[in-house]
Amino acid sequence: MPKIPSDIQKWNKRWSTDIKYCRPSSGGAVGIVYVWTQNLGWQSANGSYANYEPKDAAFVIKPIQGSAAPTKFAEGILSKIGGAQSPNSVPIKRSTIHAQSLVNMLFRFSNSETDATTKARWQAVFHHYQHADALLIQETQKGIQELGDFYKADEYAKQNGGLEKILTNETLMTNLGKLFAADALIGKGDRLSNMNTGNIAFDAQGQVLAIDSTTILTNFQTIVEDTTNLATGLMSNDTNNWVSAHIHKSDYNANPTIGQQRAFQPGVTSAPVLPPGAGISEIFDVKTWWTQKFRRELEAKLKQHCPTAASPDENTWFQAELWFTNGVNMGIQQIDMKLSGLNWLMIKNKYKSFVSKYGGDPNLDWMNFKVRRRYVKLRNKGFSDDQALTAIKQYVSQRMPGF
Numbered sequence: 001m002p003k004i005p006s007d008i009q010k011w012n013k014r015w016s017t018d019i020k021y022c023r024p025s026s027g028g029a030v031g032i033v034y035v036w037t038q039n040l041g042w043q044s045a046n047g048s049y050a051n052y053e054p055k056d057a058a059f060v061i062k063p064i065q066g067s068a069a070p071t072k073f074a075e076g077i078l079s080k081i082g083g084a085q086s087p088n089s090v091p092i093k094r095s096t097i098h099a100q101s102l103v104n105m106l107f108r109f110s111n112s113e114t115d116a117t118t119k120a121r122w123q124a125v126f127h128h129y130q131h132a133d134a135l136l137i138q139e140t141q142k143g144i145q146e147l148g149d150f151y152k153a154d155e156y157a158k159q160n161g162g163l164e165k166i167l168t169n170e171t172l173m174t175n176l177g178k179l180f181a182a183d184a185l186i187g188k189g190d191r192l193s194n195m196n197t198g199n200i201a202f203d204a205q206g207q208v209l210a211i212d213s214t215t216i217l218t219n220f221q222t223i224v225e226d227t228t229n230l231a232t233g234l235m236s237n238d239t240n241n242w243v244s245a246h247i248h249k250s251d252y253n254a255n256p257t258i259g260q261q262r263a264f265q266p267g268v269t270s271a272p273v274l275p276p277g278a279g280i281s282e283i284f285d286v287k288t289w290w291t292q293k294f295r296r297e298l299e300a301k302l303k304q305h306c307p308t309a310a311s312p313d314e315n316t317w318f319q320a321e322l323w324f325t326n327g328v329n330m331g332i333q334q335i336d337m338k339l340s341g342l343n344w345l346m347i348k349n350k351y352k353s354f355v356s357k358y359g360g361d362p363n364l365d366w367m368n369f370k371v372r373r374r375y376v377k378l379r380n381k382g383f384s385d386d387q388a389l390t391a392i393k394q395y396v397s398q399r400m401p402g403f
């Protein structure tokens, strides 16, 4: 993995002199921009830039709203607990002159792009860079494959071995299980818990890549104060409900940003879409998720993209589920090992330093994180789901008096 230049947060003139080419990704709602710092032949004879391949990009740039702390904290947990490869995001605050030089550079390339499809994508995404709160510089993940590529057009799927290839890969299935456990700890639902196959990324060795990572650890007070009710799942302003619907169970939404709250208009169908969260109890009931979300989603997508292709056989699904479940259990063990004693204090210090450096965030709540970790500890001690849920509700109500 090429390292990000260590002085990149201070690049100013270099944004106008050192970049040979850049273009936005086609994937993702907003996606990222690939950046090349070497000359790869510039424009070829037919006017295309196809020789600038993602694998040769020096780094990528991703715009974010709000604080960079949720991404930095998520990347740390995903690599520590989930064994995922981190893109090691380096945030550049949008308000700096350095970020302005970067955005000027993006503007220059978007303006001079000659490929019609790329130009249209620039037009759709450029304002996200212009109006971001921070721009993340990330290491290019090499040889990136996405789960979504394996059920698409008949030919592509066939060439790649289709879903079968994924399900029979022991390393990959085990690693995805670990990632599932780590994602649950940070509430990240926009990947496995609530399937988004564009965020399930891995390389040819079955190593999983922590792209598009952030925490969805909702803060209770912020939900109560927000009148838009965009952060779904809460039935009443009671901490018991918060614990049930935003910590224990999946299918809740992140807290909206101030911008999203401002854009919200009741009754308007194009209300801001918030990323889904993941509850911690899901990792102790893998079977339900596997059957109702993972397998169901993949079979539905396969049918949609390749109507004539058959689903892999029962044995394949069965074996894959065993490997995956094994990975989840390894992740749960990691949580107990790496989030105890001195290690726990180290994580807490990391959290504090990210918050003081990049600012706090309504979806990076320490109490939420602590309670998830506590639930895992209790389950490992032999508590049933009900007992552990009751215990964490009690814990929260004692520590958050006044709600």
Ligand SMILES: Nc1ncnc2c1ncn2[C@@H]1O[C@H](COP(=O)(O)OP(=O)(O)O)[C@@H](O)[C@H]1O
Residues within 6 Å of the ligand: 025, 027, 028, 029, 030, 031, 032, 060, 062, 087, 138, 139, 140, 141, 142, 144, 146, 198, 199, 211, 212
């Ligand atoms: N660090 C990275 N290295 C290489 N490719 C990346 C990286 N991050 C994202 N991508 C590619 O760009 C796509 C969109 O990025 P993502 O962060 O998921 O955007 P969005 O938040 O809009 O979903 C991904 O699906 C992946 O193909």
Ligand SMILES: [Mg+2]
Residues within 6 Å of the ligand: 028, 029, 198, 199, 212
């Ligand atoms: Mg994505």
